[in-house]
Amino acid sequence: MSEMTAWRRHFHSHPELGFQEQKTAARVADLLENFGVETHRGIGGTGVIGILKRGKSDRSIGLRADMDALPIHETSIRDYRSVTDGVMHACGHDGHTAMLLGAAQTLARGGGFDGTVVFIFQPNEEHGLGAQAMIRDGLFERFDVQSVYGMHNLPGLPVGQFATCTGPITASESLFEIAISARGGHAAMPHMSVDAITVGAELVGSLQTIVSRKLDPGQNGVVSVTGFTADGGRNILPGNAVLTGDARALTPAATRAIEQRMRQITDGICAAHGVTATVSFDTCFSATINAPGPTASAVHAAISVVGEDAVDAACAPKLFSEDFAHFAAARPSCFILAGNGTEGANGQPLHSSDYDFSDDLLPVGAGFWVSLVRRGMSP
Template sequence: MTTPDFEPQLVRWRHHLHRHPETGFEEVQTADYVASVLKALGLEVHRGIGGTGLVANLTVGDGKGVIGLRADMDALAITETAEGRAHASQMPGRMHACGHDGHMAMVLGAAQLLRERRNFNGTVRFIFQPAEEHGRGAKAMMDDGLFERFPVDEIYGAHNMPGLPAGHFATRTGGIMASEDNFVIHVKGRGTHAARPHMGVDPLVIAAEIVLALQTIVSRSLDPSMPAVISCTEFITDGIRNAIPSNVIIKGDTRSYAPEVQALLEQRMREVSVGICSTHGAECAFEYTHEFAPTVNWDQCVPTALAAATAVAGADKVDGNVQPMMISEDFGAFLRVVPGAFVFIGNGDNGAPGSTPLHNARYDFNDSVLPVGARYFAELARIRLPH
């Protein structure tokens, strides 16, 4: 049983966090608030891990098992457009457009449930991670000795998912979310008057050719059974209406699941870009960086996630073989070091509350999902740390 105020408390926590969003490594007030809640629950709290990250510990009994429950804390640099929303962001140019406010509230709720019920034997570590959105926070926490100072046997995380019915769960064994690599291609030509194109080397035309040629890499250089995406998302020039530019910069990202695919994409993109530039007498500077590791669930941990989800939502609301998605999640960095599993929790679909897409200026976490997620995280502890 839970106290009558449990679900309203989850909403109050979530709405406070939504009103006060902070972006990656700037989550000072967020960490202060989360720490104050955890301390009020009587938990041991450790601050400043990887910058603004924190860990809270709850031990019951004499069990040696330890699991980690992770929530991400950062918001996005987006201006919220939600007229009439009482808990809308009070920070101009910042909003929780990805639901990390809800993720924090769910893990705080799990902490409250586990402290009250004490129906496990061992230690639960509540891990609040900064800077998930740009793939930096997990590494920062681990570089700061996260798992040496606070070792865990397993770690579990979740993300709300618009498009999935509210309160439904979905996961899979193996790769569930892709890696993300970023690229910058700088085409250096020779600018000239727009009426005298033969006097220059037009980097705009060359860059356009590169953008089109990059699309052939997945279709012609990669095994069709290996998923990958190459997306050019920015095209920047120093030209004006009547002047052909000297420089064009192409930016974008790639998504994939396997290190050998990442290596192939980088190699072929470099070869294509340099080759096309050379053909047209332009210079090429090519940069390729690895931002997110793929999120790959461990075989032995997925059954635990499925059992907890089934206990909370019912078997008819749990999909144990969801299609992998090409989105990326910093939780993948943790799974390269310790066993664990990640799940999606439905936020709403087909125009229902919670169905607005992630990273949309009108997005909002669905409050009806909060108790479902809190009970899910608490159930993981009960299952993995039996008393």
């Protein structure tokens, strides 16, 4: 516990953004080597892989933790707050890394399994690029990973509780941009122009009907316009406007439906006003899909650590996104959520400037990893 807390707080104090995790990766690799774990550096840029073999079985399991931080200025006054201005661990990746290191140390010292554990320390989860980088760098060709597991802390859920489900567990994320080309003019003579703001405002309202009126109610989805810019002035009606936003869905079919309806609505409103628009729709995160077998294994491991009453094996899917989805698409997998607490900094939303990972979760999460390995590859 004391070692994991020290590691976690060191990582918290020295956060690094995606693909810049040089010092974090070096410390992770050094610790793994000190534990006696075979270590591979520079996988997918700044990723680290640890290999621990015991016995003669050809069974294998992959355990993943993410290492990157966020471009957020930390507002806490804790003595281990970020020393890098404008960068902080606001999502708990410092804790994820420390828990997996704790599990690696325990398994290296105590064994208790027959097979191979592949410890995956991933860079750049926040922008959805790290998992693909590691896969392109031969992660699954160079290292035998028969199934892979990921864990994320969840503020609002008490420490000592777990939640997961079979099927979709986190949503896809698609970023969209709608660029409107209208006809600017004098604010006193609107009849001689086509105001891009008027067209854009109509689009903002109509896009909300995609989920409320055009998506199957059985399919979850979110469409949010998060930016609206135009080139108007003090007495100038804008001729150009750009809407940007974010769409979430739990299935590829729902994602396709959202994109199709967005393009139809844009075409229809623009045609009605005699203007044109271009729509870009980029799915940067796919939905994370949990496989039945690994999910059952994760549930049993969690129960062995915290008891049956503290494990929700059929939780509602979450509409945030997770880069682990790329691992889940490549190998049978399970992504599980672990309670981070309900009060104070531990209960603040992820990506908040005053959020903090709960040190009380460290032994719970590390214990889960150890139990998953020993139960899944018992001698």
